[in-house]
Amino acid sequence: MRILGLQGSPRKKGNTRFLLDLFLEKAQEHGAHTRVVHVDERHILPCKEYTVCEKKGFCPIDDDMKKEIYALLREAEAVILATPIxxxxxxxxxxxxxxxxxxxxxxxxxxxxTDPGQKYRKGVLLALGATKGTNLFEGMKLTAKYFFDAIGADFSGSLTYPRIEHPGDMEKHPTVHEDVKTVVQSLVSDFAGRRRILFACRENACRSQMAAAFTQCHAGDKIAVISAGTRPAPAPDPMMIRAMQEKGIDMGFRKTRQLDDGIESLNPEVIVTMGCGEECPFLPGVMRQDWDLPDPVGQSLDVMREIRDKIEKRVISLIKEVSGGIL
Ligand SMILES: Cc1cc2nc3c(=O)[nH]c(=O)nc-3n(C[C@H](O)[C@H](O)[C@H](O)COP(=O)(O)O)c2cc1C
Incomplete structure (x- = not known):
């Protein structure tokens, strides 16, 4: 399970950092892979209302959102929004x-x-503030609700702490360890027992990307999936993105991944190879299928569509095999 923490406080040793670190440590104990973005340390410019995104689907501002953060949000299976009030x-x-x-x-x-990740992605809010007013977290909860909806995450829980002001206050809170444990347990239980499939091709630019996205679309939270390549291209193929867009599937902000990294982070039970041949290592105990599908890179859009549709059919039957216990 891949968890992304967004840490919103500028304090280096503040309460929010403590709370988020505790949350992610507990999640790691359940085998989660975690990543934190300390937002104050990043180069993120505010929205300038260019509205390019509404017409073209991307933001022209060149900063860390574009370089990394959109991709991290897309890749995450859970996003933890942590902030002081x-x-x-x-x-x-x-x-x-x-x-x-x-x-x-x-x-x-x-x-x-449709971002296929929205079928299973979860969002959790962690927030704290100095005062004790009854409405202290209302504004933040509304912002979190619409943020999670925009990024394709189900707002599945929150922990909010009033009367937390000075560094060290959060750490001294009498129930924080127990509270975090309970929320983490509920979060990881939503992802427990998933089967794990890795799709591999040479460049991770077309075939394996499409197969992973179709698995997300059709299996939702039943299967954990990653795609990777033995020699990954710098980015997914634009024509593949277009062909998937024709089916309403959003492949924007996806990255290519090295096969070793995919194996390490997923620990797959099933590997489906598509044209990476003997470059794909033999892994003891891992079931392997080879799908004989030509590489669509550099071919016409029609060829891409044909391979896309073949991949979707194969993915649907693979999901049946895996969930029916045949594989
Ligand atoms: C600019 C600013 C605005 C704040 N506004 C509020 C507020 O509206 N309500 C509140 O209860 N605390 C408010 N606080 C207090 C912080 O929420 C509190 O000190 C918190 O513990 C800081 O968390 P951190 O250590 O993670 O940065 C404010 C603090 C600052 C610096």
Missing amino acids: FFYNTTAQLKALIDRCQTLWARKYKLHL
Whole structure:
């Protein structure tokens, strides 16, 4: 399970950092792979309302959102939004990131593209503030609700702490360890028992990317899937992205991945190879299928569509085999 933590406080040893670190440590104990973005340390510019995203589905601002963060949000199976309360909402730094997710909102609601990850992605809010007012977290909860919707995540839980002001206050809280344990357990139980499939081809630019996306679309939270390549291309193929877009599937912001990295992070039970041949290592105890499908890179859009449709059919029967216990 891949968890992304967004840490919104500018304090280096603050309460939010402590709370998020505790959450991610507990998740790691359940085998989760975690990653943190300390938003204050990143170069993230606020939204300038160019509205390019509403027409074209991307933001022209060149910063860390474009370089890395959109891709991390797409890849994550759970996103943990952690923030102190500043004036009844999040910090300006984290709000800039949230506003820039208008791009993901536009892809979903203006361009009507479906990110396959939204079938299972979860969102959790961790928030704390100094005062004890009853409405302290209301504004933040609304922001979190619409943020999670925009990024394609189900807002599945929150932990909110009033009367947390000075560094060290969160650490001293009497129930924080137990609270975090309970929320983490509920989060990881949603992902427990998934079968694990890795799709591999040479460049991880077309075939394996499409196969992974179709698995996400058709199996949702039943199967954990990753695609990778023995010699990954710098980025997925634009024509593949277009062919998938014709089916309403959003492949934007996906990255290519080295096969070893895919194996390490997924620990697959099944590997499906498509044209990487003997470069794909033999893994003891891992079931292997080889799909004889030509490489569509450099071919026409019609060829890409034909291979896309063949892959979808094969994925549907593979899901049946895997969930029926045949594999
Ligand atoms: C600019 C600013 C605005 C704040 N606004 C609020 C607020 O509206 N309500 C509140 O209860 N605390 C407010 N606080 C207090 C912080 O939420 C609190 O100190 C928190 O513990 C800081 O978390 P951190 O250590 O993770 O940065 C504010 C603090 C700052 C610096």
